[in-house]
Amino acid sequence: MEFRQAQAVCIPAVHLHMTTATMQVSQKDFEKAQEQLKLLKKDPGNETKLKLYALFKQATEGPCNSPKPGMLDFVKKAKWDAWNSLGNLSQDNARQKYTELVSSLISAESAGQTKDASPEESRHDGYETIIVTTKNNITKIMFNRPERKNAINHQMYREIIKALQEAGKDDSTIAVITGNGEYYTSGNDLNNFANVQPNDMEKMAKDGAELLKEFVSCFIDFPKPLIAVVNGPAIGISVTLLGLCDIVYASDRATFHTPFSQLGQSPEGCSSYLFPKIMGLAKANEMLLFNKKLTAAEACAWGLVTEVFPDGTFQKEVWERLKAYASLPKNSLAVSKQLLRSMEKEKLHAVNSQECEVLKERWLSDECLNAIVSFFQRKSKL
Numbered sequence: 001m002e003f004r005q006a007q008a009v010c011i012p013a014v015h016l017h018m019t020t021a022t023m024q025v026s027q028k029d030f031e032k033a034q035e036q037l038k039l040l041k042k043d044p045g046n047e048t049k050l051k052l053y054a055l056f057k058q059a060t061e062g063p064c065n066s067p068k069p070g071m072l073d074f075v076k077k078a079k080w081d082a083w084n085s086l087g088n089l090s091q092d093n094a095r096q097k098y099t100e101l102v103s104s105l106i107s108a109e110s111a112g113q114t115k116d117a118s119p120e121e122s123r124h125d126g127y128e129t130i131i132v133t134t135k136n137n138i139t140k141i142m143f144n145r146p147e148r149k150n151a152i153n154h155q156m157y158r159e160i161i162k163a164l165q166e167a168g169k170d171d172s173t174i175a176v177i178t179g180n181g182e183y184y185t186s187g188n189d190l191n192n193f194a195n196v197q198p199n200d201m202e203k204m205a206k207d208g209a210e211l212l213k214e215f216v217s218c219f220i221d222f223p224k225p226l227i228a229v230v231n232g233p234a235i236g237i238s239v240t241l242l243g244l245c246d247i248v249y250a251s252d253r254a255t256f257h258t259p260f261s262q263l264g265q266s267p268e269g270c271s272s273y274l275f276p277k278i279m280g281l282a283k284a285n286e287m288l289l290f291n292k293k294l295t296a297a298e299a300c301a302w303g304l305v306t307e308v309f310p311d312g313t314f315q316k317e318v319w320e321r322l323k324a325y326a327s328l329p330k331n332s333l334a335v336s337k338q339l340l341r342s343m344e345k346e347k348l349h350a351v352n353s354q355e356c357e358v359l360k361e362r363w364l365s366d367e368c369l370n371a372i373v374s375f376f377q378r379k380s381k382l
């Protein structure tokens with residue numbers, strides 16, 4: 001039963017003849033309650049609407065004595081059942097109960113509205129490289145090293161792992177990843193490879209591969225919808241991970257760049273498997289082998305991005321949209337996301353392992369070391 005329909009059913013014009021002063025007051029309250037009911041913004045649900053309908057009929061017509069509708073006339077039967085269940089409740093009592101019920105609905109809604117108007121944003125403790133907050137059923141994980149273009153150092157990898165594990169279990173309906181400032185993120189912090197003594201190179205590569213595998217696994221296993229809000233340029237691992245997100249919204253200022261061969265490295269984040277599936281092998285090759293940097297419009301046309309928004313209205317439009325998504329039934333979203341992911345989960349973990357093994361070797365290669373040295377030399381020459 002639609003709420004507006006229920007209101008229409010519950011509140012036809014009625015003419016009641018009252019005699020005593022008390023009953024006139026009660027009648028006034030009853031009429032006021034009918035007006036207030038029209039102002040309710042939220043649908044109170046079928047059960048409440050049936051109760052209101054039944055009390056209204058009882059208050060205005062007395063006990064139900066109309067014939068029972070047929071079994072297949074579900075709406076009429078539900079209404080008849082509700083009214084009939086009031087038995088011989090007096091019309092005064094029905095008016096009283098109706099008025100009380102409307103009043104409780106109005107109070108509940110205005111309490112809820114006050115809460116909605118200024119929902120608390122709670123900030124999670126214990127993070128230095130990211131900001132983690134929860135508001136409107138959304139846990140937001142924000143890369144927060146804007147002065148380094150949000151480059152992901154080892155501490156940030158570990159903090160994101162922790163934040164995703166917590167977000168997977170908290171009360172939020174969806175989780176969002178985004179960046180603070182001009183960049184989404186410039187990808188792996190190349191300092192992760194700097195200042196390593198020759199004897200420690202193998203250990204660096206082994207530990208790096210283990211950390212990367214655990215990091216990517218958290219995205220594969222994340223149990224609820226995970227949305228990337230790409231506020232600006234994205235490089236490297238932050239681009240490959242988009243294939244493991246459920247929705248990707250991008251500002252038209254964002255770009256998407258995976259310069260792996262330029263860095264003597266190889267793809268990660270399951271992109272060697274997911275990118276060809278998402279955009280086709282030919283396009284994936286341009287990105288993953290030949291460093292093609294995509295504009296937001298291209299990334300959307302190639303299927304990597306869900307939707308592109310003008311930068312000026314990006315934050316407003318995206319967060320409004322996400323707030324609405326996050327008010328959908330939480331468990332339904334979670335089981336549906338898990339169902340979709342379950343078809344590929346085993347394969348994705350296998351791809352992740354394989355990509356990490358290849359990268360472990362790459363990080364020890366002259367090609368990779370020379371590329372890292374060039375990056376820092378270029379910087380020092382500027």
Ligand SMILES: CCCCC/C=C/CC(=O)SCCNC(=O)CCNC(=O)[C@H](O)C(C)(C)COP(=O)(O)OP(=O)(O)OC[C@H]1O[C@@H](n2cnc3c(N)ncnc32)[C@H](O)[C@@H]1OP(=O)(O)O
Binds near residue numbers: 189208209211235265
């Ligand atoms: C556990 C390990 C897992 C490893 C997983 C592997 C992942 C692969 C990848 O992610 S590959 C991608 C790696 N990223 C890059 O190659 C980007 C490198 N950075 C740049 O090319 C540029 O900095 C830029 C294009 C992002 C921005 O250029 P711009 O000229 O606008 O700004 P600056 O270069 O002056 O940047 C400001 C300072 O930030 C430092 N910085 C930016 N990004 C990184 C980075 N990824 N790693 C390290 N440092 C970075 C930059 O050096 C500047 O610092 P400075 O002020 O001290 O010079």
